[in-house]
Amino acid sequence: MAIEILMPALSPTMEEGTLAKWLVKEGDTVASGDILAEIETDKATMEFEAVDEGSIGKIVIAEGTEGVKVNAVIAILVEEGEAVPDGTSEKAPQGAAEAPPATPQVSTAPASPPQPNATPDWPEGTPMKAQTVREALRDAMAEEMRADEDVYLMGEEVAEYQGAYKISQGMLDEFGPKRVIDTPITEHGFTGIAVGSAYAGLKPIVEFMTFNFAVQALDQIINSAAKTLYMSGGQMGAPMVFRGANGAAARVGAQHSQCYAAWFMQVPGLKVAMPYCASDAKGLLKTAIRDPNPVIFLENEILYGRNFDVPDVDDYTVPFGKARIWRTGTDVTIVSFGIGMQYALEAADKLAEDGISAEVLDLRTLRPMDTGAIIRSVMKTNRCVTVEEGWPQGSVGSYITSVIMQEAFDYLDAPVINCTGKDVPMPYAANLEKLALVTTDEVIAAVKQVTYR
């Protein structure tokens, strides 16, 4: 049976090419792997090999021909002694049918504001106990490890040293070295190992001493953990938590003081939590460990030692994607998360003294983000200020601003202001460091600006 030899596509972008040279002539016998011709693409001259065996019955396109379309018949291969059938013609490319254009999804202002989930995190009358964020994080891990054998903790100094920031205090004693694992200083490697173990069904908690070092492992986090569920068509993913201190500590300089919230928040396939208080640290971390997706859990060294009330109940969890309203108000919405909440809350207190009523929202998770709660609040207050420690360009606040523009533009009485860390690497000098961070005074000034006071 005669076989048509078609002009091949020799690169991801090639549509046509030049048939530079035939290395066979009519009547030649060819075997699979023999070079038939040289073909020039826009990038290179490539050799074109035979796939089937037979003899060259006819050369349809002469050498030197330019602009030969991919899939045009260039020669006919026949079996030994067979005649060339006639009527072979150029074929239309056999590529897959083109997809109908997807309707672009333009979001417009919602007719009615989305209803945020406003149920309280714990019912009235729940017993409370004071705990540091540090203790809350440890309890969350320990409770989940008691409940699920597949959960383990891995990182530098997590076991014998009891944690570089003492988060895993006592855990080696309780769970043993099989489940609380000291790693060498090798972020890229141990992150890859943890992701691989998650593919195989374990639920690792990877502690980065600080997130500055997670940048060495960014490839494994993004390319291997976040994308696998999608790339495998839902067959397997990485149910795991990456956690550790994020953002500025104090006087540790540029390489140890950076907020990565906006970086990770950008990645579909990741979830990102960034608690402020101890009850959220506990409830969100428990939710993160149970979540079947890779979760980035951004803690803060300065907050570790801070005390908050935590519900004294058996199994306290906080859902992802639900902002917490710390303070209701009518004049302005202040949106923040993580340590930014400290400035937001302080500012709100001082603003109240000046008769400005601020509503303060703690996003708690940045992906999923409770944009419904932001929009609803802005529809009420008509003004918004965002507060974060990270850099301004491509910040969490700039994303929030774009959402407000698209969904509540008509409700705004003033431009949204983003209070952020300054657009500089973190300096070491005490006075400059103070200047580089976002401050309560800046939040107050921003609120006064949007309220025209």
Next chain:
Amino acid sequence: MAAKKSTKKSNTSAEELLGFYREMLLIRRFEEKAGQLYGMGLIGGFCHLYIGQEAVVVGLEATTEEGDKRITSYRDHGHMLACGMDPDGVMAELTGRAGGYSGGKGGSMHMFSKEKNFYGGHGIVGAQVPLGTGLAFADKYKGNGRVSFAYFGDGASNQGQVYEAFNMAALWELPVIFVIENNQYAMGTAQKRSTSTPDIYTRGQAFGIPGEPVDGMDVLAVKAAGQKAVAHARAGKGPYILEIKTYRYRGHSMSDPAKYRTREEVQRMREERDAIEHVRTLLLTGKHATEDDLKAIDKDIKATVNKAADFAKASPEPALEELWTDIYAEPATA
């Protein structure tokens, strides 16, 4: 080729040799067909063929047991066929169709099968080495007696994370077999232009990991080395390195003009060292099969591959809603 040649032929049976022949030929014909479909524009993007290297994965798969795991790079079609994945589903993934293993969302470089313990298909050179070590970590954690194969190239062997993984695999005695498929080139870079010492298998020495070179054009030699490595790992003695000297006949990917090596070099390997020809000769000279038997196998494989191609062309493109699925797994409801 520096590697030892296997001389013992008692390591096999007629039945096994026929199986090797069939599996290697399936990979080769499948890859030729993939190349053809690429040429027709039915397969897009990057497409890295395994032609020439068939004996590596076929020899090693002969040493595996149910539940053992494997992970590799983007040059993954052969590994998938060798571990028993359906050629139809693999080819349909290459054409980006709904019937593909990843529903068309992964493509040639990113394919997985939970059922066959095939953990991908990874496009980042070297990333699969810690990932594969992690599979072994999970097996050791569960104490299930399984081993994992982490395949990577001579080029990948220069990635830092490979040595991070070596260190932890040895430190924690993880049951992983590091398989370096040394096909002598990383894209256009010959091994000697990228690698300070010629023998990559010795690089485990610094971590106390035994390693050995293997003739990758001899499926029986690969199997024998694999058995040793698997026995070591399964016995709880930790990782093992096999540097399998092999050769790819085709370009790095479909769009590689391959100007970094001579046509003669390729031709010489094909004519003198071809792994499939080697088994074919063993079968015929050992009178384990006749020309007619082998022709029947060839025909059978051609039919399998044609069926896969037909399936891959006929399978519909993924539904447009699929753009938005499989980004997150649903948390179990409490």
